[in-house]
Amino acid sequence: MEYNLNENTLEEELKYTGDFIKVVRTKVTLPDGMEGYRDIVRHPGxxxxxxxxxxxxxxxxxxxxxxxxxxxxxxxxxxxxxxxxxxxxxxxxxxxxxxxxxxxxxxxxxxxxxxxxxxxxxxxxxxxxxxxxxxxxxxxxxxxxxxxxxxxxxxxxxxxxxxxxxxxxxxxxx
CATH class of the missing domain: 3.90.79.10 (Nucleoside Triphosphate Pyrophosphohydrolase)
Structure with missing residues (x-):
């Protein structure tokens, strides 16, 4: 079985803001339809x-x-x-x-x-x-x-x- 691997964002909560990065906890729909969480560092590039x-x-x-x-x-x-x-x-x-x-x-x-x-x-x-x-x-x-x-x-x-x-x-x- 091959999955559609996209994870759709359901909600995002800001956990930390630094001088140039942010850390967010993101709730997503997983490829199997279940929900999961991703901790993400947002960086300006x-x-x-x-x-x-x-x-x-x-x-x-x-x-x-x-x-x-x-x-x-x-x-x-x-x-x-x-x-x-x-x-x-x-x-x-x-x-x-x-x-x-x-x-x-x-x-x-x-x-x-x-x-x-x-x-x-x-x-x-x-x-x-x-x-x-x-x-x-x-x-x-x-x-x-x-x-x-x-x-x-x-x-x-x-x-x-x-x-x-x-x-x-x-x-x-x-």
Whole structure:
């Protein structure tokens, strides 16, 4: 037997509102007609940038991530501000986190980051024609900028030294 897998929302209750996320408890009709519940994190969406220098090196940021209690290597990324165009957000985040601006930026695709509990999508861009400038970190943001070849990044992924899902997925678009 093949199901119609759609789950219809019956009601939604706001459980928590943070600085940019909301958590809701959603009552749904399941494919078999029964009712069930889904806890969902509502997220405004984000962008990630594969920034490639003229020498072929890819910019990577290193920062401490409290939820996993360690420093991670990631491509530059950040959340969308309310009503912000993803392309403009990508340019903004690249500049803020790395200090680089770009001559060319190309949309590569998007990923659903954790669709089992979160509605966040990350739009992925490739930036080239980079020009170095000054960073503009958020006041609570501390970042070390690094550069790696694509081959070195693949090795770091295989060795488990890069664990960030958006970074691993984004490199697949190259």
């Amino acid at each position: 984000a962008v990630a940038i594969v920034a490639i220098k003229d020498n072929g090196k890819i910019l990577v940021v290193e920062q401490f991530r409290k939820p996993v209690e360690k420093e991670l290597l990631e491509i530059p990324a950040g959340k969308l501000n309310k009503g912000e165009d993803p392309l403009e957000a990508a340019k903004r985040e690249l500049k803020e986190e790395t200090g680089y601006s770009c001559e060319d930026i190309q949309y590569l695709g998007k990923i659903a980051t954790a669709p089992g509990f979160c509605d966040e999508y990350i739009s992925i861009y490739k930036a080239t024609g980079l020009t170095k400038g000054d960073t503009d970190f958020d006041e609570d943001e501390f970042i070390n900028l690094k550069e790696f070849s694509l081959e070195d990044l693949k090795i770091l992924i295989r060795e488990g030294k890069i664990e960030d899902g958006k970074t691993i997925a984004s490199l697949q678009f190259l």
